Amino acid sequence: MGDVMSLAVILYTGCAVYTVSSPNTDYFAMVLVGYIISKWFRCRSDEQRSVLCLLGIFCATVKLSTAMMVILSVPVFMKLARDRKWKFISVWGVAGCITVSVFLIRNIIISGYILYPYAQLDFFHVDWKMPKELVVFDHNEIIVWGRNLNDVRKYDWGIESWFPIWWETLTKAQMFLCVMNIVCFIILGAECIICYAKHKNKEWILIWFTSIFCLSAWLFSAPLIRYGRIYLYFQPLILLGIVIENAKKIIIRWIGMLCCCAVCMYSAFLTGGYILNNEKIAIIYPAEYPVWECSANDFYGILVYTCEDGDRTGWNCFPSIPYKKTLEAIELRGGSLKEGFKAKQQEQ
DSSP states (O other): OHHHHHHHHHHHHHHHGGGOOTTOHHHHHHHHHHHHHHHHTTOOSHHHHHHHHHHHHHHHHHOGGGGGGGGGHHHHHHHHHHTTOHHHHHHHHHHHHHHHHHHHHHHHHHHSSTTTTOTTOOOOOOTTOOOHHHHHHHHHHHHHHHTTOOOGGGTTOOHHHHHHHHHHTSOHHHHHHHHHHHHHHHHHHHHHHHHHHTTOOOHHHHHHHHHHHHHHHHHTSOOOHHHHTTHHHHHHHHHHHHHHHHOSSHHHHHHHHHHHHHHHHHHHHHHHHHHHTOSSOTTTSOOOOOOOOEEEEEETTEEEEEESSSSOOTTTSOSEESOHHHHTTEEESSSSGGGOEEEOOOOO
16 A cells, blocks of 8 residues: 555656746645655554654644644554553654744744734734734635635635636646545545444555545645645545455456556656756756846835735845835834834824
């Protein structure tokens, strides 16, 4: 099963190879998720899996959309607690707390919120804290961008309104993958019920539940394909792994193995096509930052650039801020940018 689940990373790499770049947070997070899932089946002890649980926690700090990977930690913790391995739990618990603490402290330093962009978790009253309405705007903008609505005012649209628009943006292959997930969900759900009725404890059930939670969290929040493409691979691969492991007829097993080979060849085809059609390969050469038109603004004697159109500035215009109206709403905390900036106090 572990070998089959490794195909998720191979397939994802083939489909996303053209997006690889240093500022791209999706690739590393998605590959890390795939690694944890595939490695899970190769670990034979809870002690080994606890390392993967720690990686899952770290993964959530890399990209918050992978937070559902923490679910893997629950049964491992319960098993270790039943075995009274308190020292082991304490060591890894401290390691997990340190990992999360670094992430949370970074959030506070950058935005003033412990979990940006969730304005509901407002526990600190620091002068550099972002205005609540701006944090809410950022949160809503991420959601509507993922749903391809491109208008923050449409944030509260129901699924019956935004889903057809999102669906139309998918390619035929992506649509097929989504439909395949529905079919696999039904089959795996039935298999899960059968295993429960027969009191069979299967390793894949925990991974299946985790993948469902990850997929659901992605789909009902910001379902941009690049945000969660790898989640769409897990259910079909779990089903493929079950077929290969339990096939009584050798022909069925061979068909399953041929499917695995087909996945590898498809990924190689995508990667090869990308390499042939591009002089600079993103895996080897970092992708160039686009250059966007910006205007210079005087900000307390400092030149700060703002976008002429859209919300992107690139790297060459620095320091920069997307919107000029935001620049007008902030001020320096001290005499220079070194001390940072804060929102202007509104006059009563």
